[in-house]
Amino acid sequence: MKKRVGVLFGGRSVEHEVSVITGMQVIENIDKTKYDVVPIYISKEGKWLTGSSLMNFKNFKEDNLKDAKEIIMTPVFRDNKYYTHPEAIGFLGKKLMETVDVIFIALHGTNGEDGTIQGLFELIDIPYTGGGVLASSVGMDKVTMKDVFKAHGLPIVDHIWFFRKKWFENKEEIIKEVEEKLGYPVFVKPANLGSSVGITKAKNRETLMDSIEIAIRYDRKIIIEKSVENPREVNCAVMGYDDNIRASLCEEPVGWKELLTYEDKYINSNTKGSKGSSRNIPADIPEETTKLIQDTAQKAFMAIDCRGNARIDFLLDKEGKVFVNEINTLPGSVAYYLWEPMGISFKDLISELIDISLAAHKEKNENMYSYDVDLFKRIEFGGSKAKKI
Incomplete structure (x- = not known):
């Protein structure tokens, strides 16, 4: 029996278009003898949509997604199937329902590659492709990622980082730290973006300030790396x-x-x-x-x-x-x-x-998630506080 795969793409991210391309590639190349595809598109405004028009890249180029129906992902599990719930009412007033067995994540960047969507699917308890919540969030944050790599003895370039608020409060301190610890040239990057968005190279103090002003438009956390020439x-x-x-x-x-x-x-x-x-x-x-x-x-x-x-x-x-x-x-x-x-x-x-x-989802569900104990019977409430156990 074929599994129903929800291919998730788009998203509220500067990498939205790249994600649509990846999603279309997955839909085009997935083994149709093994899987049925349910396209799930997240618009730039954050709406979740499904429909046959989402299977054709031409419709994205021409902004022709009129038949797409808005859906809501909910933790509904019935008859060993997971459901997406369209808001639109179908024939004879019945609510349309679509089942999926697994989610193929084709999102990139913020709100898709950073652990947020992974957390949703963990709560819904539905299998999904790619790294879990921890791997996704660590892999997205360049500062935390480098800290983890360094702790494992992996070679990384020298760098510093700071929050956007600090730049507004004490620019001179940050500039001094860059010049003393790293020197020029350096690369200035938002800590949580990909596809080179917001990344520039600074060769002197003037371009460093300009580069930071660009980076802070995209993230509150900025990383500056020593350039490998x-x-x-x-x-x-x-x-x-x-x-x-x-x-x-x-x-x-x-x-x-x-x-x-x-x-x-x-x-x-x-x-x-x-x-x-x-x-x-x-x-x-x-x-x-x-x-x-x-x-x-x-x-x-x-x-x-x-x-x-x-x-x-x-x-x-x-x-x-x-x-x-x-x-x-x-x-x-x-x-x-x-x-x-x-x-x-x-x-x-x-x-x-x-x-x-x-396989990862199956192993996760082998964990114990409940512990039976008569705790409620051992607690009494009276007044504003519960009595000690």
């Missing part, structure tokens, strides 16, 4: 659950610049992943460097207790030293291009991620 970027994906994980091939973007813009990543890039395209797969690096990156990627994956499929991004300096830059717990296009050259098709990748989510 003339670096090479190499990325590697990791897939699995617990310690049963494996690393993909490594990729190196061709013509990579120190900072790829949003347009560089999603408009100007060719994602075929072959020699001569926008990325070299496998990366043209020594075998020992490849092995080091793959091993480090797996350690980073396990350090945040991730599961599913994540992409870990690395920087190599001119001496060949490797630094972990960040982990993307829900990578764009599901990072399928790193697995296809290894013989894992996009279709098989999607199926494996669904299987991982079901």
Whole structure:
């Protein structure tokens, strides 16, 4: 019997459009012999919608989603099925109901990759793909992520961080700390965004101030990193659950610049992943460097207790030293291009991620969540306080 997979995409995030593209890729490539798809689109305003029009990317380009019905995800569990509840009333006044067995999360960035949506599905008790609440939130916050990596002995670049409020209260203190601890040039980033949004490079005090003013528009928490000069970027994906994980091939973007813009990543890039395209797969690096990156990627994956499929991004300096830059717990296009050259098709990748989510959900439900005790019988209320047990 086919499982019904709710493919969740869109979201209230600056990465909304990227998420729609990922969602469409999943819907197009999912194994139709094994799964029925229920598209679930979160608009930029935060409305949850479903409907057949959401299966066609052309309708997003033309803003033609008229038949989409608003739904509410609720913790309703009946007959071993989970339900989404449309607000619209269907034929003969009956409330339309749609069942799903598992959620495939194709969201990116804020409100999708940061643990918030994962928390909702934990409460509803429905299987979902990708990292759990902890892995998602740690992987999203660059400051916490680097703290965890550092605690596990993984190589990271020097950095400082601060809250937006501190910038308004004492700019000179922050500037002094940057100049004394890091020096120029540096990269200024919102701590909780992806796709290069809000990230700029500062080469002096004037551009540092401008960069911080940009970053604080997007997040209350700002991280400033020492620049690795003339670096090479190499990325590697990791897939699995617990310690049963494996690393993909490594990729190196061709013509990579120190900072790829949003347009560089999603408009100007060719994602075929072959020699001569926008990325070299496998990366043209020594075998020992490849092995080091793959091993480090797996350690980073396990350090945040991730599961599913994540992409870990690395920087190599001119001496060949490797630094972990960040982990993307829900990578764009599901990072399928790193697995296809290894013989894992996009279709098989999607199926494996669904299987991982079901296994993780099954194990979670083996935990004990209640403890029977006659506590109520041992407490009496009278007046304003309960008597001691």
